[in-house]
Amino acid sequence: MxxxxxxxxxxxxxxxxxxxxxxxxxxxxxxxxxxxxxxxxxxxxxxxxxxxxxxxxxxxxxxxxxxxxxxxxxxxxxxxxxxxxxxxxxxxxxxxxxxxxxxxxxxxxxxxxxxxxxxxxxxxxxxxxxNTDELELDLFDVAEVRVLVVDDSRLARNHIRRVLEGMGLSQLMEAENGAHALTLLKENEFDLVVTDYNMPEMDGRELSEFIRFNPATTHIPIIMVTSESADSAHMANIQQTGVNALCDKPFESDEVKAMLASLLGSGE
Missing domain, CATH: 3.40.50.2300 (Response regulator)
Incomplete structure (x- = not known):
């Protein structure tokens, strides 16, 4: 097109x-x-x-x-x-x-x-x-990358899904909060987690800590999507939990693509 x-x-x-x-x-x-x-x-x-x-x-x-x-x-x-x-x-x-x-x-x-x-x-x-471009990776076939999208807002999940699908990622599962994400993580294997910060029941910080300190999931890269300032106290704490990248809301497609290329391996 x-x-x-x-x-x-x-x-x-x-x-x-x-x-x-x-x-x-x-x-x-x-x-x-x-x-x-x-x-x-x-x-x-x-x-x-x-x-x-x-x-x-x-x-x-x-x-x-x-x-x-x-x-x-x-x-x-x-x-x-x-x-x-x-x-x-x-x-x-x-x-x-x-x-x-x-x-x-x-x-x-x-x-x-x-x-x-x-x-x-x-x-x-x-x-x-x-104008979406497929992400090129050395270590993965982009169509095979398994992504878990976690956000309590359905519209926000839809937006993240559209951005990722525009880059060629097609194996996506969604969770409405951290607790739901834990269930999916226990039942499925993922190559990447993209999670909101502010969520009910279990927020992004708690979810990230579980992922990072659980031997079965510790290897999974985590992108935290948040509307909070990157230099806020919350974000300083988040970075200490092992989150690989912080992404602003609203986020730009090229910014997300650069993060994915860095985390998953780029062909460029």
């Missing part, structure tokens, strides 16, 4: 403010995006993306009839739309509010106002999700 470039992108912009929509559209055009459709509400966004599709959806957080989170979940819960990258543009700084978008599979979060460099990075991150 032919790869898309930035100028090929059809962007659906969801923004209630005429002024803000003009500013964002102008910045998109300067980045060489050729097609930008604008809607103002959740209802219109759902109608537009269902009727005409889009390569990327860029949305404000707060809309007159709801929030951008409703648009994001609508996209991610529809198998026909779920692969569309979603970018949030918001002045919101509350971690809990932003976490909701990260858990639902947002591709990028842009501050409002944002600099052109922020938009450029977000568009490139979206292109990485659209």
């Amino acid at each position: 032919q790869k898309l470039s930035i100028q090929d992108l059809h962007v659906l912009l969801v923004e209630p403010s005429d002024t803000q929509s003009k500013i964002i559209k102008t910045l998109l055009l300067k980045e060489n995006v050729q097609t930008v459709d604008i809607v103002k509400t959740v209802a219109d966004a759902k109608s537009a993306v269902t009727a005409h599709g889009a390569d990327v959806v860029v949305s404000a957080m707060y809309l007159s009839d709801g929030s951008g989170l409703e648009v994001l979940k609508y996209i991610k819960e529809d198998d026909n739309l779920a692969s569309i990258p979603f970018m949030l543009v918001s002045s919101e700084t509350r971690i809990k509010k932003l976490d909701e978008f990260k858990q639902a599979g947002v591709a990028a979060i842009l501050p409002k106002p944002f600099e052109p460099i922020h938009l450029s990075r977000a568009l490139n991150a979206s292109l990485q999700l659209i």
Whole structure:
């Protein structure tokens, strides 16, 4: 399949403010995006993306009839739309509010106002999700790599699955928390574990400790996916449990690919 470039992108912009929509559209055009459709509400966004599709959806957080989170979940819960990258543009700084978008599979979060460099990075991150390349490994056939994905958010698991499948990994199992993951680890063999940090019943730290200190699983590489700051106290503790790599939410496809190549062996 032919790869898309930035100028090929059809962007659906969801923004209630005429002024803000003009500013964002102008910045998109300067980045060489050729097609930008604008809607103002959740209802219109759902109608537009269902009727005409889009390569990327860029949305404000707060809309007159709801929030951008409703648009994001609508996209991610529809198998026909779920692969569309979603970018949030918001002045919101509350971690809990932003976490909701990260858990639902947002591709990028842009501050409002944002600099052109922020938009450029977000568009490139979206292109990485659209233009997937199979991972090349020396030590494994990528199609044979067995991966356990652990996250209490179904939407987050779906997002991680799509990113990994886009790289050619097809043998994936999912667990909704650490306790469920333990059951699967006892019953199956895995080459890699990708786990969230914050989960009920058993969190990512406890799961990582079990994996690392159990003789049957100690060899399995672990990627921790988290929305917490890498320099937080929690993350410092996590690194002491033997996690091989920390990955931010939302994470970029190229970043994940580099981690996998390093952990599993690269043909490059």
